[in-house]
Amino acid sequence: MSGGGARLGLDEVPGRVRAAIEGILGAPVVAARSQPGGFSPGLAARLVLADGRRAFAKAVGVERNPDAPGFHRREIEVLSALPPDLPVPRLLGSYDDGDWVALVVEDVDGVPPAEPWRPDELARVVDAMAALADRLTPSPVPARPIATLDQEGFRGWRTLAAEPEAAAPLGPAVCRRLDELAAIEEGWVAAAQGTSLVHCDLRADNILLAGDRVVFVDWPHARVGAPWLDLLLLLPSAAVTGTDPERVWAAYPPAQAADPDAVTAVLVALTGFFLRQSLLPPPPNLPTLREFQRTQGEAAFRWLLARLG
Incomplete structure (x- = not known):
């Protein structure tokens, strides 16, 4: 949620x-x-x-x-x-x-998908995301490259590996893998490269089901990168409420063309971002942001461990 x-x-x-x-x-x-x-x-x-x-x-x-x-x-x-x-x-x-x-x-006359996600609504949204990714490749507008996220926090594992005592609140399962995940994280920018316009912040509250349409709202974080990024970035929020992210991911057409190691590298960076940010004080007038990030990070970490075996 x-x-x-x-x-x-x-x-x-x-x-x-x-x-x-x-x-x-x-x-x-x-x-x-x-x-x-x-x-x-x-x-x-x-x-x-x-x-x-x-x-x-x-x-x-x-x-x-x-x-x-x-x-x-x-x-x-x-x-x-x-x-x-x-x-x-x-x-x-x-x-x-x-x-x-x-x-x-x-004003769009629609409602967000239900949370926990319903399988029929998730399937509908994922189909619409695939169609949108195709429509936005190559990007029809100038936008910042995905690499700018590296300077904006997608280096959480490297930050924590340099200060391992700061990671202690995240628990031993996280702390014992700091160096391993920091090394994988180093390659996430190259892994995420592409020519597609990517929303970069899709969750249920940024999606509206409007009749037979699926409408995507709130675009301040849009960047240019790989066409599969939006579903990867969305799935931890669905996993929080019980969705199996790997099952959804495996059926996604843009994901089927992606290098599995590249996908894992980006998931590592996303997980590190959420968990590192969750340790920081809340920003002004956003009192529950850190709790949200911790929950997302924990869901992403479970998915990541499954991918790493």
């Missing part, structure tokens, strides 16, 4: 930001319903307008969390450039005053 951002209501957003949102939409907002799930520390709400139209808005300022406005800026860049026929909400407009950043997208 996921969620944990200390969300803001629309009435808690500065007046200039609310006015900008209404200016983008061309009508007053008469109702706003905050959405659960995810880790945004700002506004994330479905809006109803005076003329009956609907939209979805996100907004955050640096006082809420120093990193969050940058995420919104990146999502605006990605959504502005994506082709309009993708299963992604259309960007309606944005606002940025250097402190607060807001974006407004079309």
